[in-house]
Amino acid sequence: MLELNNIYKTFNPGTVNEKRALNGVSLKLNEGDFVTVIGSNGAGKSTVLNAIAGVWPIDAGSIVIDGQDVTGLPEYKRAKFLGRVFQDPMTGTAATMEIQENLALAKRRGARRTLRVGITKKEQEEYREQLKTLDLGLEDRMTTKVGLLSGGQRQALTLLMATLQKPKLLLLDEHTAALDPKTAEKVLNTTDAIIREHHLTAFMVTHNMKDAIVHGNRLIMMNEGKIIFDVAGEEKQKLTMKDLLDKFAELAGSSIQSDKALLA
Amino acid sequence: MDFLLSFVRSLPGACGQGFAWGLMAIGVYLTYKILDVADLTVDGSLATGGAVCAVLISLGWNPWLALLMAVIAGMLAGLVTGLLHTACGIPAILAGILTQLALYSLNLRIMAIGDSAKTKATLALSVDRNPLLVSSRYVRELSTNNPLLLLAIIVAAVIALLYWFFGTELGCSIRATGANQSMSRAQGINTDKNKVLGLVVSNGLVALSGALLAQYSGSATIDMGRGAIVIGLAAVIIGEVLLGKVFRNFALKLLSAVIGAIIYYMVITLVLRMGLESTDLKLLTALVVAIFLTVPYWKEKYFTKAKKEVKADA
Numbered sequence: 001m002l003e004l005n006n007i008y009k010t011f012n013p014g015t016v017n018e019k020r021a022l023n024g025v026s027l028k029l030n031e032g033d034f035v036t037v038i039g040s041n042g043a044g045k046s047t048v049l050n051a052i053a054g055v056w057p058i059d060a061g062s063i064v065i066d067g068q069d070v071t072g073l074p075e076y077k078r079a080k081f082l083g084r085v086f087q088d089p090m091t092g093t094a095a096t097m098e099i100q101e102n103l104a105l106a107k108r109r110g111a112r113r114t115l116r117v118g119i120t121k122k123e124q125e126e127y128r129e130q131l132k133t134l135d136l137g138l139e140d141r142m143t144t145k146v147g148l149l150s151g152g153q154r155q156a157l158t159l160l161m162a163t164l165q166k167p168k169l170l171l172l173d174e175h176t177a178a179l180d181p182k183t184a185e186k187v188l189n190t191t192d193a194i195i196r197e198h199h200l201t202a203f204m205v206t207h208n209m210k211d212a213i214v215h216g217n218r219l220i221m222m223n224e225g226k227i228i229f230d231v232a233g234e235e236k237q238k239l240t241m242k243d244l245l246d247k248f249a250e251l252a253g254s255s256i257q258s259d260k261a262l263l264a
Numbered sequence: 265m266d267f268l269l270s271f272v273r274s275l276p277g278a279c280g281q282g283f284a285w286g287l288m289a290i291g292v293y294l295t296y297k298i299l300d301v302a303d304l305t306v307d308g309s310l311a312t313g314g315a316v317c318a319v320l321i322s323l324g325w326n327p328w329l330a331l332l333m334a335v336i337a338g339m340l341a342g343l344v345t346g347l348l349h350t351a352c353g354i355p356a357i358l359a360g361i362l363t364q365l366a367l368y369s370l371n372l373r374i375m376a377i378g379d380s381a382k383t384k385a386t387l388a389l390s391v392d393r394n395p396l397l398v399s400s401r402y403v404r405e406l407s408t409n410n411p412l413l414l415l416a417i418i419v420a421a422v423i424a425l426l427y428w429f430f431g432t433e434l435g436c437s438i439r440a441t442g443a444n445q446s447m448s449r450a451q452g453i454n455t456d457k458n459k460v461l462g463l464v465v466s467n468g469l470v471a472l473s474g475a476l477l478a479q480y481s482g483s484a485t486i487d488m489g490r491g492a493i494v495i496g497l498a499a500v501i502i503g504e505v506l507l508g509k510v511f512r513n514f515a516l517k518l519l520s521a522v523i524g525a526i527i528y529y530m531v532i533t534l535v536l537r538m539g540l541e542s543t544d545l546k547l548l549t550a551l552v553v554a555i556f557l558t559v560p561y562w563k564e565k566y567f568t569k570a571k572k573e574v575k576a577d578a
Contacts, residue, residue: 053450079452092450094443097436105440108433109452115429118436161451 001201002029002169007051007061009225021047022058023225029169033232034195034202036212038244039222045205046087048222049173052203054078066168080110083162083200085155085175092158095147099138099157102146103127106161130160134190152183156190163194170195172204176211188215213239221248271537276403276412278533282526283415284398284480285495287422288473289503289521291466292496297517298430299442299462301349304360306470306496308367309341310489313471314478315374318387321479323378327397331475338471339464341367346460356459371486385486389479396479411480418476419522422469427515429465438462470496494549499525501556528552 009022022044029035037045051058052065054075062071065081086092093102104119104127124142131139134156138149146154155175162170172191176184192215195202206212212219219236221229221244229247231239288310295303313334320330341363348359372383391399398411429435440448441458448455470492478484503524504517511520531552532545540548 075449076452076454079450082450084450086446086450091444091446094440094447096443097439101436101439105436105448105451105453108437111452113433113437113453115432115434118431118433 001031001033001066002027002052002203003062003064004028004048004052005062005064007048007063008059009047009051009056010059021225022051025051025061025225025227027220027227027230029201029203031201032199033218034200034216035204035218035220036216037203037205037220037222038207038209038212043222044225045222046173047225049171049203049205052078052169053082053084053171080165081168083165083167083170085158085162085170085172087174087177089151089154089158089178092161093146093149093154096145098143099131099146099149100124100127100142102157103130103161103164106164109165130164134160150183152179152187155179155187159187159190159194163198163200166198166200168201170200170202172202172206174205174207177207191215209241209244213241213244223248267537271534273404274533274537275530277400278529279526280398280400280403280411280415280480281477282529283412283419283522284473284476285499285529286419286473286522286525287476288470288492289496289499289525290422290426290518291469291473292493293500293518293521294426294462294466294469296497296500297442298439299459299466301356301442301459301463302360302493303342303345303463303466304357304493305341305345305363305367305463305467306360307489307492308364308371309338309467309470310474310477310492311371311484311486312341312367312374312489313338313474314484314488315371315387315474315486316471317475318389318478318484319374319377321389321394321396322387327395327479331397331472334471334475335468338474339468341471342463342465342467343460345467346463349463350456350459368486375484375486386483387478387485388483390482396482398476398480399482400480401482415476415480418472422472423515423518423522426465426518430514434461491546491549494546494553495525495528498528498549498553498556501553502527505556505559 004025004027007022007025011017011019011021025044025048037048039045050056052063054070054073058071062069064070065078070078070081084092094105100119104123107123128139128142131142136153136156138153138157146157149157158175175191176187179187188211194200202216204216217236218230218232219239220227288306291306292303295301316337317330317334320333321327345359345363348354348362349356354362372385375387376382376384389396391401398414400411402409403411430439437448437453438458438461440451440453441455442462445455448458474489477488500521501524503520503522506527507516507520507523511517532548535548536542
């Protein structure tokens with residue numbers, strides 16, 4: 001479903017802030033894979049995700065989604081393949097627009113925006129049903145401006161928006177990191193349910209090792225712009241927190257002491 | 265009593281100015297409020313609208329056709345600013361200033377079309393010689409000649425058209441572009457294209473305003489647009505402060521910008537009657553806008569502390 005072939009990206013090349021963020025990343029995701037991605041700060045987790053989304057062009061390598069090479073496509077054109085949920089709950093929704101308007105925008109992802117009416121009566125009923133599945137009472141607040149919702153509500157709504165048109169790949173960028181633990185858990189459960197229900201292929205970046213172990217069928221660890229550990233299936237099911245920390249120490253070698261604190 | 269009477273007598277004129285500037289205020293509303301861009305092109309495109317319309321009418325064109333050409337000229341100006349901003353990566357404010365500056369030269373040339381002079385800073389129209397659609401001469405008459413009638417119809421038509429447009433898929437995607445660009449791109453919206461489109465529509469309206477103003481006041485001048493952005497902002501902000509709580513519907517929000525423009529011109533008329541020179545108006549306008557922009561900011565900064573603390577606890 002997703003193929004990353006030897007991707008490189010350097011930020012601010014030729015300046016004192018030069019940062020080699022991706023250092024030859026290759027990865028192949030099969031249809032239905034739910035991969036969790038961990039690594040310390042600056043390891044390149046979110047950078048890989050942004051490279052897939054096309055936030056900026058990569059320096060070398062290629063990105064193939066569902067058999068189509070998207071390396072040269074701008075962000076908005078790749079959107080038809082991708083559902084995205086961001087770390088900051090403010091990023092995924094338009095605060096000054098109504099809940100139903102946000103959904104209507106998402107419903108048209110990948111389609112041409114015409115001069116037909118922006119949201120039809122029939123759609124509104126559909127959205128009401130969809131919102132009920134979130135169990136947040138949003139179905140009764142369809143015309144509420146999204147800016148009035150809490151962070152958790154906004155993330156749940158963004159999840160719904162990301163999957164309203166079934167994406168080839170769902171990109172989750174630490175989407176529960178900004179939420180309190182209880183809300184985070186609820187949003188993660190919703191995430192699991194949606195991925196299962198629609199049989200989605202998903203790529204979830206997380207800071208939380210426990211979440212990375214519990215969720216998904218595959219786990220990737222990154223360090224210094226490289227994938228240093230990739231485990232799937234039964235082996236992943238048996239993974240423990242201690243395994244991961246040991247693995248990290250063994251594979252990454254240096255700078256582990258500071259990272260241990262970050263990852264715990 | 266004399267003072268009051270003369271003020272009342274000048275109110276229709278203020279309304280006429282307010283309606284014409286109201287279209288300009290709607291244009292500013294589109295960029296400033298919906299696209300979240302401060303577009304300074306308008307100082308130039310207002311005069312372009314006036315210049316194109318005046319020149320074509322003086323060359324004997326049908327005034328409606330002249331109006332249409334003025335709108336198209338304004339849209340082209342918006343297109344240039346939009347491309348400078350999106351395709352060339354120039355910050356929106358600077359892109360607008362560049363277009364505005366270039367238009368100054370162009371407008372001088374446009375007004376000299378069909379004349380022996382190479383450039384011209386003023387082009388007079390006369391309701392006796394030219395078939396003008398609106399003229400301030402009849403603003404106090406109770407007849408179909410009264411410019412307020414046609415101006416009100418045009419304003420209503422523009423609001424209706426925009427209300428429809430911003431309810432379409434395309435219009436919604438423009439609103440989303442102004443609200444949140446990351447989200448828009450993630451939902452497959454071409455934000456660059458939408459910004460250009462918004463600037464094109466906005467400057468088309470501003471030029472329409474300029475074209476009507478030139479007819480209404482009987483002349484197009486090179487500096488008729490000077491400070492237009494500030495007047496437009498003043499109208500938008502006055503409308504929002506006075507009517508924002510009552511007018512929630514999008515069409516009403518556009519209308520509140522027009523009402524803001526009318527109130528602005530009433531206040532201007534009043535202070536002129538009170539003895540201020542018309543050259544003092546720019547100072548006054550700048551002050552009004554500065555104050556109206558400051559008040560909500562200070563309100564947020566100094567009077568919502570209690571609320572913020574509650575949020576931090578939660």
